[in-house]
Amino acid sequence: MNRSVPICGVIYMNAFVPFFFIQRTCAICLTTMKTGQGHAIFTAECSHSFHFHCITSSVKHGNQVCPVCRAKWKEIPFQNPTPDLPNGRSRVNPVGWPQDDAWMTVLRRLPTPQIDASRQVSSLFHAQEPAVFDDDEVLELPDVVADRSSSPKDAADYGSVGPMEVKTYPEISAVSRSASYNNFAILIHLKAPFASRCSSEGNLNNLPPRPQNSRAPVDLVTVLDVSGSMAGTKLALLKRAMGFVIQNLSPSDRLCVIAFSSTARRLFPLRRMTETGRQEALQAVNSLISNGGTNIAEGLRKGAKAIVDRRWKNPVASIILLSDGQDTYTVTSPSGNLSRTDYRSLLPASINRNSETGLQIPVHAFGFGADHDAASMHSISELSGGTFSFIEAEGVIQDAFAQCIGGLLSVVIQELHVRVECVHPSLRIGSIKAGSYRTGLASDARMGSIDVGDLYAEEERDFLVTINIPVDGSCDEMSLLKVRCAYRNPVTKEAVTLDEASEVKIQRTQITGQPVVSMEVDRQRNRLRAAEAMAEARVAAERGDLTGAVSLLESCRKILSETVSARAGDRLCAALCAELREMQERMANRRVYESSGRAYVLSGLSSHSWQRATARGDSTDSTSLVQAYQTPSMVDMVTRSQTLVFGNPSSQRKLRQALSLPNPR
Template sequence: MTFDDDDQINDDVETQDISTEEEAITYEAGDTQLAIINQPEAPLEETELKVLLQLTGFGDNEDRSPVDIVMVLDISDSMNEENRIGKLKIAMRFLIQKLSPIDRLSVVTFSKESTRLFRLRQMTNDSQLEIIEVVNGLRAHGSTNMFAGLTMGVKVLKDRRYIRGRLGAVILMSDGDQTRRFGDARRVPVDNFAVHTFGFGSDAKPKVLKEIAEKSNGGTFSNVPNVDDLTKAFSQCLGGLLTVVVKDLNLTVTQFKDESTIKDVSAGNYPKTANDTSVTVSFGELYNSEVRLVMAYVSLPKVDEEKNPDVLEVAYKFSSGKGKQFEAPPVTAIVSRKENATVKEIPKLILEENRLMALNSVKDAMVKADGGELERAKNIVDEAINELERVKVDDDPTELIKTLIYELQQLSNFMTTQDDYEKYGRPYGMAFEASQNRQRYSTNGDMDKVRSFATARMNEYLEQAKKFDLSPDTPPPTEKEDLEKDPPKPTIIEQQPIYITIAKKVLNFFTDRRI
């Protein structure tokens, strides 16, 4: 069966609150800002240098990419427990009503078999009401053929006819373990699509869902143990998907002959390719105001005299929300080689080093815990907490450090017994690891306390979802209303210390540099 019956977007469609035609003609590529952060001085002898790259998407949300979302929903028998199926219907209602006519939605369900309830439908008022009515009629039954559900969901995106400038994503929700006799969902090829997975309820099995998300292009794994939190969790994922202003982002770092050697590049679990002199990281999409941090570990050779060499070249290319391609001119990291080099305290470097320390500690602890060494695992996490508590930037712990401490304390609490670890600790640790690796927000328990990587739109959607859960018959704000409430577009920082090089990439600058 081929799913090439997706709706063609009708630009003349109007709703009560938004004009698709107006949205379609106002899309422009977002700006980007690159910061290169490193120690300004290095000694004459052979030494190691850490170079932190900070790449941020600065666009208008009205310039976002239109999105095709395929919801892949578990409706197996276990969804009857704790009224999970009822909670799912409310969450779906919120998600459907937040989409605008430039977006399309398809719904796939799975239990013993998979069913496509709708083709990719343009989100007009009529189609929203139609889909909500069918979703409200869902009944939970049967086993959990996640393999069939994900296979069908990906196929809906692969078979599309109308794809120009459009983003494709799968949102997969399950409350239990897959029935393995049907096949392993981790083996489903997901192509170049993002698959955002949600473990719903305390019985969900995180390992399969995390692995599916990690092998996709920018997908996240969310841990939603409280069945009352699904609307809020969906809202956070949607807050990202509806603000994609940069696509196909690739960043390349290159060493300089006789001046530097790249030893390693830390960029989470994003794909990397390397040759003898350079490393390229493929990030995929950036949500508006999202940041990607890359730590390059560079070796500097011994030199005989003081000088100011270029030690690292940084270049990147991307596509706008419309799909126009741009290539930024390279910028360089510079260091002064001095006989009496001064080491400065650079807050951003300190914070990133400690974030990576916390991430690696959790990874190590999870390996120990999964191997039955729970006491050793808890000790690793507690040692990381102690290290974080000693971190002070400008004599005060930052919000990042406070959040990391809270998350690691939660994980440590879930390591009291093996049963607690398997039910609560493992999904919590996996969601933490997945989010930190992606540098992208994903739900992990208490959404008010854990906001790492959350964007302004996600924060707004969280409050909307809370209100919607209390009054599901009241529609949430439209996209037009969301745009009116968006904070002003950030301005590029004009003054920075010498060790930060800021390069603003503006559309006018790119006029003659289109690929």
């Protein structure tokens, strides 16, 4: 029998290690790590493992951080050449392990990082939580803000982004004077400005530091499920993903980690991710163990408390929630019995966007595996203004987190408010189709509004407004609507109002015949039509009518295929049809729907209702539709996650095959 024998707790000879994603492949040479091959395996304090000779070679060249999660090690391995022994005797392994190519000197302890003496490091491991979470670390404003006169150029560059782009598209460009047109659609297209970002190509070690002057710092609270069902590979992958998040936060960002099982505990308060802060955060995350039940509500309560009680506030704040199970402690019906329908009780009122005291803090929820409660996770995200992602394959959890923080670390617009006003005196607004965004309509229907909130860099939003156009032979051109936008710059905190309103006009002519429909309007109609079909199919499936649900999706797919944009080969329309087909397959029977169909549909609805990318199924980029909502910053961060230190494309493919992960498209 092959036994695992540790040296100083970190070296294993022919050892069996349970983390398949780590132990099957050495992250340096990309070859397998199997038992009985005569090679030592080094397992670092961050839990990642490598061939001993590979990692010592890396350390010899000055690398003292983990090649996978970028944790800085306190102890590093190194080798000394085998010395000559008297009488020509060779050195013998005293316990009979297979001999490596050199005698191993196991560990060299590195100097302990200098830690601020004022910090209570013991609080990392939650000796006792304070009654009020007001012990968040003090924020340090950039020098350029503290002293604008120090460098006029820096002051001008700080927080500077271009103007937001606003475009409008009428359904058709001309309407006959003698004709009326009901439910005439006008598309409002918004695009957030560009923000500086660094390339994620090549070796992660050689990547330049991310520029921070054009983005708002973030307060991020992660609420992580460490119940008994997370044991083994799931927890190891979660730690790995959190290591990636920690390493990609800047010193101006702050992180707090809440772990929950039967109860919840705060591992450490909101802390700046300086070098010391990162080390302490990695240490806390790597200390997690799994046991107990699943109390999502208690985890969210403490996560919300960390946001509400903080004394200092970064411009952007968000909560990331991950769970692989169902809350068995809190969800109750009005009668007091356990119920699977009252999901509102899981979300604290303090962060519910619909409550009067809500802070508008989005919860981005991640349902992990086949046993999570997709309905409650979707409800939590919807009520808070966040997104719901379905992580079907364990190996892509890091990519899913990467996509999320790629957006959060690129917020360039906050509190975006869109106002729509009728120009022609005979016009009234019929509807504003804006998904989950809050809309308003004046009593006389002459004015409407959309509360959009935050936008990531280069993120786009499309809203359809309908009006009824009357017969009017008095003019050659009719002004329909004016669109105005106001928002806040999250870095400078300055209010911005776009000087010129975007005005929508059409021609009133004597023309007859078939009008030319705007491609932009048609494709967004298709998107809304598909989202409505998905919502209707989900209702039917929950009633148990899977046949009816599949039929609804098939009918929608047929309608989409006959539209103007579909006949023109529009990629969005093709992606919508592919998504509808995927949902049909996941509604094939009750077992498939319960295990993955419900979560897949809800994640799709979340993505469409907010027009924001979510991880869906077994990948963050499983369809080109997901890519349609991805921003360049999200793409950069996902690429960074997928490549890590493996810059060679063939090495990337080899690694992903070894980890059984899908290839990025």
